[in-house]
Each structure stands twice: as structure tokens, then as C-alpha cells.
Amino acid sequence: MLRSNPGLALCILIALAAICFALFSGDPYYVQVVIWVFANAVLAVTLRFVLLIGELNIATAAFFGIGAYATAVASTIYDLPFFISLLAAPVIAGLVSALFGWITLRTKGPYFLLISFAFTEIVRLFYTKSEFLGGNSGMIGMFPPMVLNDYYPAIAITLLAAILFGLYLTERSNLGRVFKAIQNNEDIPRSVGLNVIGLKILCFVIASTAVGLAGGVHAYTNSVIAPADFTFFVAVLALAYVKIGGEGHIIGPIIGAATLTLAGQFLHSFGPYENIFYGAIIIGVLLLMPGGIIGLGKGFIGSSTVRRDPH
Amino acid sequence: MTSSETTMHSSDTGTAAGKVLLKAERLERKFGGLTAVADFSFELREGEILGLIGPNGAGKSTTFNLISGFMPPTSGQLFFLDENITSKNATYISRKGLIRTFQHESLLSEMSVADNIIIATTHRLKTTAARQEKMRKIAGLTGLENYLDVPAGSLPHGLQRMLSIAIALAAEPKVLCLDEPLTGLQGVEVSAALDLFEMIRSKLGITILLVEHNMRAVMRICDRILVLNHGRLLAAGTPEEVSQNELVIEAYLGHKK
Ligand SMILES: Nc1ncnc2c1ncn2[C@@H]1O[C@H](COP(=O)(O)OP(=O)(O)O)[C@@H](O)[C@H]1O
Ligand SMILES: [Mg+2]
Secondary structure, three states, X not given: OOOOOHHHHHHHHHHHHHHHHHHHHOOHHHHHHHHHHHHHHHHHHHHHHHHOOOOOOXXXXXXXXXXXXXXXXXXXXXXXXXXXXXXXXXXXXXXXXXXXXXXXXXXXXXXXXXXXXXXXXXXXXXXXXXXXXXXXXXXXXXXXXXXXXXXXXXXXXXXXXXXXXXXXXXXXXXXXXXXXXXHHHOHHHHHXXXXXXXXXXXXXXXXXXXXXXXXXXXXXXXXXXXXXXXXXXXXXXXXXXXXXXXXXXXXXXXXXXXXXXXXXXXXXXXXXXXXXXXXXXXXXXXXXOOOHHHHHOHHHHHHHOOOOOOO | OOHHHHHHHHHHHOOOOOOEEEEEEEEEEEEOOEEEEEEEEEEEEOOOEEEEXXXXXXXXXXXXXXXXXXXXXXXXXXXXXXXXXXXXXHHHHHHHOEEEOOOOOOOOOOOEHHHHHHHHHOOOOOOHHHHHHHHHHHHHHOOOHHXXXXXXXXXXXXXXXXHHHHHHHHOOOOEEEEEOOOOOOOHHHHHHHHHHHHHHHHOOOOEEEEEOOOHHHHHHHOOEEEEEEOOEEEEEEXXXXXXXXXXXXXXXXXXXX
């Protein structure tokens, strides 16, 4: 696939070089930025993953938070070991999303979008009201074990990259084809024996489990989490990453997340004007490049934006 | 008579009409105040091509939605392969072997021809190789083998109709329900499609329920014809019987005289 796709291969190479630079530079700030890029890429890619079945999933922010809180509770309240606390994130996010999807994905129309928005805000309010979860100030003290401390950034990046790669493989599999068919015209898959509602729930659970794990990684990366980290705005930003990178291929949201996260680091220096610049970039890109960055590079990236399976 | 009695009786006679595969009893469907299908009973027998005709709005597509589980009937009963499927959903019924096509939006317009067909093999075949093989075979049967990578939405109209049949065939139906498959086809395409239907019945052993407006085609290919009018069964019989039926001529063919 990479051989037929020099543009994509080059992108991956640049990314790998950047990661190596960050990890070996020894500067914790660079390391932090690389992890942010990957975490934001997972947010964007999981948002796009549910777009495959035609649903805009604001709750991707909620499940990022549920994963983070699951890990925080497991590690700071129950003192569970590092990897088990991390594992709690995708497991809890997956279970909650299965129930949420089972209830909400039966209806057609804009309901899912609205309910996923409401759910995100309700879960966040719940954190602020829950003393157990630290209320407004959130939870603190999620540290990787001493022996792993030096390796934690590498572990975090590997996990996040593995999530991205796993979602990429899923999209390329027959399951990904079925998800796209559901978006295109769900009566057709239904008429040939596919359980469309079950498949929609599956798509949603896969994305939520993935973003839940990213939430767990986020908890250990930051050591501090608070309800304000998981508002619906997280999903709005993820949507911006998707739109700016381009949604025709999974590499789009990854490029979008990298571009905006890095731009955000420079814009910090503008202080209170940061968000204005941020907004201007987003609007500018959306107006000037309707296909996103990968839309611009279509000739360059070549076949990566249009799927051509070897039939 | 129960459905099993019917089955035994018909297999005793051993005529062209085989056992009853699909049976509708007093089917009714209302949309608010409108009754789209009313008191409609019929049997589909193994190996036949049964026509379902009637003016626009007669309730033909609604009947398809009812028998395929896309919509529940307001009242009445449905039996498929000796099982009561009245309250079963579309996934269940299509897995059991009743596959319907759609009059409108009958394919995945944004996906390639190959992907359209592969989607339909997904439930029955579990390996990529088996799905590919099946897809190629079906594409060959329906004349789509040279268009595998083309997005379905940009196929010429006639090939789009063929693709919707290919999708249905790839799902391995026992009963194939075609909703106006000939609409918009040119003369040559019509006779090619009729040859295909005949082949589907005789070589593949698939029983066909055909909704179609092209009268000449229906008369030529169907063994029996049901005529719906305002949701009710107006007449049933062989093409000759139906075309000579006074009520049918008046309600349906009248304006052509
Ligand atoms: N989903 C629906 N909601 C409301 N009315 C419908 C619906 N589907 C069909 N109808 C109505 O039922 C009647 C029969 O329609 P249909 O079965 O599509 O007819 P045909 O396929 O014979 O042309 C028409 O009056 C149509 O307007
Ligand atoms: Mg119709």
C-alpha cells in the first residue's frame, strides 16, 4: 500500500522523524507536544470513524473523559497497577458506549447528534457534582510507576499510534466497507441480511473504546484531569481537525490534528488573542480548502484519498 | 387450509407450480387515514415468476415493504418457508432468503460496483477470497464485469438497474422480489433483462415476484399475474386470463383502448 502511495509514506516518515527527535531531544516540552498531537489525532480519527456511518458523535469528548476518569479512579482511588488502570479506560468507555449506542442508534435523523451533545454535558456536570470524582477540581496524582517513568512517553505514543493504526486497518477491512454502505444508503445492507443497527452500535463502540484508551493515556500524561477538559468543545475541535485535514482518508484528521496542535503552541504567545487567531485559521482553511489539506495534496498524496482496492 | 396442507396438496399434484414458499393472508397496511394495502392474500409457489401489477399508487411497493420486513403490516399474516414471519424484521427475513430490490435508490451510489456486490455477500460468505469470487461471478451474470471499479452512481442507467439485481443475487435469495427492474431500459436492454430473469429462475432455481409496468414484458415472462388496484386484489390468473378480465381492462388497461 505504501509503495503505491509515496505521499502517505512521506508523511509517515516525517512523523516518525519528529517523534524520534522529540523523544531523544530529552526536552519534556517537545515530548508533551508530540503526545498531545497523537491524543488529538485519536480524538479526530474516532470522530471521523463514526462519521463513516453518517453520525456526528459529539460524545467522543465524553468517552475521552470517561476513559480518563476510569484510569484516574482505578489508579488513585483503588491503587490498581499501571497497566490495569490503563485498561480500565477502554473497558469502561466501551461498556458505557454499548449501552448508550444501544439506546440512541435506533432512531434516524438528528437525534443522535443532539443526544450525544447532551450526554457529554451531563457527564461533565456529573463530574463537577461528584465528590468521589473530585468535583470541579477533578482528580490528581496519576503517575506511571517509577521503573517505567523514562519510558512512559514512548509507551504513550506507541499506544496512541497503535489505536490510529488499528482504526485504519478496521476501515480498510470489510467492516469499514459495511460502515460506508450504511452511510450511503442503509436500506441496501439491511436488504441483504446485515444487521444495520447492530453494526452502527459496533462502529460507535469501537470508536468510543479507542478514544477511551486515549483518555486513559491522557490521564497518565497530565497526572491531573478536571471536568473542564471534557466539554463538548473537545469534539468541536476534533471536528475542526477533521475538516481542516480533510475527511476523505484517515490521514486527513491526523494531519489536521498535527497542524492545529502545533499552530496552537505558537499561538499561545499571543495570550488572550490566541483563540481569535485559532478561529481565523479554521475559518480560512475551511473557506479556501473545502477538501481540507489532503484535498489540496490530492495529486501529491495520490490514491490515498480515493480508495482503490485491488479487486 | 393451513400452509402445510397447501404445501402437501400442491406437491401431490406435481405440476409446474411447486410448493408454497411465500404466503400472505389478508395483508393490510394503513398510513394514517390512507389504506395502501387492504385484504390482500396471495401465494408464491416455488419455481414460478409471479407478476404483481397495478396503476401507480396501487400498493405494490408497499406490499414489498411488508413481505420483506421493512414495514410491519397493520394486520394480516405472512408465512415464508412455513414460518410465520409477520413480526420479523428485514434482517431476519433477508437472511432466511427473501431478497427484495428497491424501485428508487436501489444501490450504493458512492461505492464502486464491486463494493456494492461484495456488501451483499458479506452475511453469507466470511472470507475475502470467497466474496471476491462470488462478486466476479455475479458481475459476469449481470454484464457488469467491465465496470467493477466504477462508482455505482455514475453507471449508465441500464447498468444501474442490473447492479441492483446483482446486489440481490449476491445475497443468495430463494425468493427474489424485483420492484420495477425494467424502468427506463431500452428495447435491447429489456429483452436482455428478461433473459436474465428466465436464467435466474431456471439455472439458479430462484423464484421471482416481479413488480413491473412494462405490460408486454410482464405478459411474456410471468406464469401468473396478480392485479392490485387501490390496495386491493382486483384479479389473479394467467397472463391471458388477466388481460381478458373486464375489471382489469377497465381499471388498468382501459385508458389504452
Ligand atoms: N411511507 C409512506 N407513508 C405514507 N404513505 C405512503 C408511504 N408509502 C406509500 N404510501 C402511499 O401508499 C400508496 C401506495 O403506494 P406504493 O405502494 O408506493 O404504490 P405503487 O408501488 O403501487 O406505485 C400511495 O398512495 C402512497 O402515497
Ligand atoms: Mg412502487
